[in-house]
Amino acid sequence: MLLSRVADNIYWMSRYIERASNIARFLEVSYQLNLDHSSLDEEQWGPLIEITGDRTLFEARYGAPTRDNVMHFLMFNPEYPNSISRCLSTARSIAKGMRETVSDDMFREINALGKRVPEATREKAHFHTRVFQLCREIKRDAMLIEAMASETIERGQGYHFWRVGRYLERADKTSRLLHVKYFHLLPHLDAVGTPMDDLQWSAVLESMDAKETYIRTRGLITPDKVVDLMVLDRGHPRAILFCLNAVLESLYRITRDKSEKPHEILEALCKKLSAMSAKDIVEVGMNEFIDDLQLSFNEVNNAIHTHFISPKAVTAGA
Numbered sequence: 001m002l003l004s005r006v007a008d009n010i011y012w013m014s015r016y017i018e019r020a021s022n023i024a025r026f027l028e029v030s031y032q033l034n035l036d037h038s039s040l041d042e043e044q045w046g047p048l049i050e051i052t053g054d055r056t057l058f059e060a061r062y063g064a065p066t067r068d069n070v071m072h073f074l075m076f077n078p079e080y081p082n083s084i085s086r087c088l089s090t091a092r093s094i095a096k097g098m099r100e101t102v103s104d105d106m107f108r109e110i111n112a113l114g115k116r117v118p119e120a121t122r123e124k125a126h127f128h129t130r131v132f133q134l135c136r137e138i139k140r141d142a143m144l145i146e147a148m149a150s151e152t153i154e155r156g157q158g159y160h161f162w163r164v165g166r167y168l169e170r171a172d173k174t175s176r177l178l179h180v181k182y183f184h185l186l187p188h189l190d191a192v193g194t195p196m197d198d199l200q201w202s203a204v205l206e207s208m209d210a211k212e213t214y215i216r217t218r219g220l221i222t223p224d225k226v227v228d229l230m231v232l233d234r235g236h237p238r239a240i241l242f243c244l245n246a247v248l249e250s251l252y253r254i255t256r257d258k259s260e261k262p263h264e265i266l267e268a269l270c271k272k273l274s275a276m277s278a279k280d281i282v283e284v285g286m287n288e289f290i291d292d293l294q295l296s297f298n299e300v301n302n303a304i305h306t307h308f309i310s311p312k313a314v315t316a317g318a
Contacts, residue, residue: 002157006101008309010158013094014149014165017110020087021142022173023074026051028135029207033200034067045070047180051173052082071131076121084138085117103152106145113141160250164304167250171243172297177204178230179290201226208238227286228278240293241273247300254308262303269296 030048046065049058057080062069077083081090092114095107102110120134146166153159201221205211210229213236218225233239248266255263281289 002161004309006098007157007161008305009094009098010101010161011165011304011309013091013098013110014162015169016087016091016094017113017142017145018166018169019082019173020084020091021139022170023052023082023084023087024135024138024142025207026177027071027074028132028139029203031132031135032206033203048074050180051176053176054080054082075131075134076117084134088114088117088138101158103148106148106152109141109145109148113138113145116141155253157254160253161308163250164247164254167243167246168297168301168304170238171240171247172294174208174230174238174240174243175290175293175297177207178227179286205229208236210236210238224278224282227281231281232273232276232278241270244270244273251304260307262300262307265296265300265303269300 026048030045034044045067048070049055049065052058052074058065058069058073061077061080062073073080073083075084078085078089080086092111095102095110095114099107116137117134120130149159149162153162198221201223202211205214205221205226208230214221214226214229218229229236229239231240234242234245236242244266248263248270251263251266252259259267
């Protein structure tokens, strides 16, 4: 039996580390993508703010989405709850209160990762170069922590709450990235199919560590094939359907194969996606499809909180 407080902490610690890692991926790819522009005026940093869904908050604090403003907002801002700095700091605080649950090696890595961004703010390295390096370090450290979780946490309820948090967060960020590519990176329809369009799709795949898989399995880059990989692929660990199936698998392990409300919502969503093709998604309308998907993610998150976190303890089949 796992206390609901412990389940909640594990769930959110995992989500915060995954969230920081994903934002680092987006920042890194945007930095590389914008190197191809000849002037700062041509650079596109606004789409990164769209991914967060916190555009209003950003504009109230910073105004225009310039390179420096976006980098500071997403990497360093200690007041913004979804900045990399804040996410890692929160995960570190949670880990400190869970020393009896987290292995010593895993705690040391989370603790070090939580201090990495604040320590970087005291360095005198070139700002943009340092952000780029930080993104790579955060991605690497997050993968190391993930490997430690896989190797050191017993396969009980705690481990599966870790997986539920990680994969639900990853599915959410993949959907947001796809949404932004469709509606914000190319402001004009006549730019679709141009070399710039191909370059942006390539960058999207790189941010998911999926470019090599895509080229090997699908060949030339086309939007419908990218959607097929990002949404419907059952074998790539960053595809939305893969992530949702992983969440469902862990939920069943937590409840010892008993189906509850979160399972029912997820099963319906997985069944719906499994019956679709990339062509179906494009015909439905990417905007409508992603909006519905986001609502479903929120419904799953709320059902998990209501069923597992609100009770005093998480019991098998509770």
